[in-house]
Amino acid sequence: MKPAEPRHAAPADAETRRAVAPVICYPPDTLPQPDMARYRAAQDGMVAAGAVTVPPRGAACFRVRAGQLFRITCTEGAQVGDLNLWAADDLSERFYAGKTRALHGTHLSTGDRLWSAFPHMRPMATIIDDSLDWYGFDADGGSVHDVIGTRCDPYTGRVLSGTDYHHCCHSNLTRALAAATGLSLAEAEHHVHDVLNVFMCTGFNRDTGQYFMKASPVRPGDYLDFMAEIDLLGALSACPGGDCGAEHSSDTASCHPLLVQVFDPAPGSMEGWAPPARNAYGGGHGASG
Ligand SMILES: [Zn+2]
Numbered sequence: 001m002k003p004a005e006p007r008h009a010a011p012a013d014a015e016t017r018r019a020v021a022p023v024i025c026y027p028p029d030t031l032p033q034p035d036m037a038r039y040r041a042a043q044d045g046m047v048a049a050g051a052v053t054v055p056p057r058g059a060a061c062f063r064v065r066a067g068q069l070f071r072i073t074c075t076e077g078a079q080v081g082d083l084n085l086w087a088a089d090d091l092s093e094r095f096y097a098g099k100t101r102a103l104h105g106t107h108l109s110t111g112d113r114l115w116s117a118f119p120h121m122r123p124m125a126t127i128i129d130d131s132l133d134w135y136g137f138d139a140d141g142g143s144v145h146d147v148i149g150t151r152c153d154p155y156t157g158r159v160l161s162g163t164d165y166h167h168c169c170h171s172n173l174t175r176a177l178a179a180a181t182g183l184s185l186a187e188a189e190h191h192v193h194d195v196l197n198v199f200m201c202t203g204f205n206r207d208t209g210q211y212f213m214k215a216s217p218v219r220p221g222d223y224l225d226f227m228a229e230i231d232l233l234g235a236l237s238a239c240p241g242g243d244c245g246a247e248h249s250s251d252t253a254s255c256h257p258l259l260v261q262v263f264d265p266a267p268g269s270m271e272g273w274a275p276p277a278r279n280a281y282g283g284g285h286g287a288s289g
Contacts, residue, residue, distance in 0.1 A: 001208050026103050032276075034126045036111060038269060039227045043069060043128055045266025054081065056255035059172035059237035061180035062262060063088060064228040066275040069128070069263040072198050072236060073223040077256040078216050078243035081198040081236050082151045082169035084177075085114060085124050086191065088231035091181075093120040097147040097194040106203075107143035109133050113229070114196060121279040124232060129225035132199070135217055142203035142214055145224065149202055149211060151195045152239060157249040165249050169195065169237035176235045198224055198236070198258075200244050215245025230275045236260055 011017075046069050054060045056079070064070045065088075072081055087093035096117040104112040109130045113123040130145070137143045153170035157163065170192055178188035199218040204211060241248030242255045 001210065028103070031103065032123075034111065034113065034123070034227070035273075036128065038273065039126065039128045042067075042227065042265030042269040043225065043263075045269065046263035047266075048261060049264045050262040052260050054236050054238045054258040054260060056238050056242075056257055057167040057172070057240045057251070059169070059176035059235055060260070061176045061233060061235045062260050064232045064234060064262050066228055066230050066232075067265055067270045067273060068228050069225060069265060070125075070228060070234070071223050071225045071259075071261045071263070073259040073261065074199060074218045074220055075257060075259045076220055077254065078199075078218050078245075079256040079258055080200040080216055080218075080239040080241060080244045081258045082173065082195040082239055083198050084173050084193055084195055084235045085116075086233045087116065087120070087124070088233045091191045091233075093117065093124075094191065094193045095124060095196070096121070097196065100196075101147040104147075106146055106148045107137075108145045108147060108196065114226075116230075117193075119279060119281065119283055121281075122276040123229040125226040125228055127224065128227050129223070131222045131224070132218060135201075137203075138201075140203055140212070140214065141206055142201050142212070144199055144201050144216065144218070146197045146200060146202045147194075148204070149195070149197050149200070149213075151192070151237070152241065152248045154249075161249075165240075167240050167251070168249050169239050172237035173235045176237070180233065180235070192235075195237075200239070202244075213241070213244045216243040218243070234260070 052060045085095040093116045100115045114125045116124045151169040153168050173192045174189045199216050201216045202213045238258050242253035
């Protein structure tokens with residue numbers, strides 16, 4: 001946080017320096033655009049292909065093939081979900097929340113894509129529908145589906161409260177990935193990464209820049225739909241914070257399950273479509289030898 005009382009006096013031209021116009025870091029003009037018309041056609045006639053229920057204060061893994069769709073639904077009560085994605089055949093290709101944030105902004109919605117980490121850096125999934133897209137940004141600057149948080153975890157909990165809590169999203173995702181892959185907990189933990197905070201309502205305080213959360217506006221029946229751009233292994237945790245209106249990293253909040261459904265696209269709708277190739281950068285990094 002910035003100090004309330006800076007040690008250094010502002011220079012004479014401080015206001016001039018502050019008044020410089022911001023520039024969007026990554027103008028989206030040259031970003032490859034998803035074929036939303038095709039994806040909507042795929043969604044219109046999609047056929048159920050499987051489902052998994054994520055238990056409260058737990059997590060579950062699911063697999064989606066490239067060109068299939070998946071939906072995360074709030075079924076029983078306001079609940080936040082923490083989503084991790086990996087390439088199905090290579091856990092080193094994982095969702096990169098930071099670059100996704102830089103490209104699409106702090107909170108995602110329809111048309112935004114979930115990008116994978118270097119050196120792969122390609123779309124892993126595209127959001128094709130969002131029943132909470134009406135929310136926009138509220139008066140506090142908050143919105144839903146953020147890529148600005150991390151995931152609740154037992155390490156931060158230990159630092160802040162001095163106690164151990166084992167059902168944070170980080171631990172839930174670790175257990176689920178270990179169960180799905182046969183990795184040990186210690187091995188699986190290294191693959192768990194910063195998340196898409198599905199349904200979570202968050203922002204930064206305008207005066208201090210601190211990360212805040214507020215009770216999610218999600219209600220039973222709300223959903224977030226994705227097109228899988230590559231073969232995916234996903235993991236979703238039903239956060240112990242419930243609607244994240246009060247606290248997480250404890251058993252205090254009221255928690256609910258989340259539903260993940262996988263769908264085949266409408267017959268014929270994805271004909272001629274191919275998953276995006278891995279990033280074309282050659283990986284030389286300027287080395288001369
Ligand atoms: Zn959590």
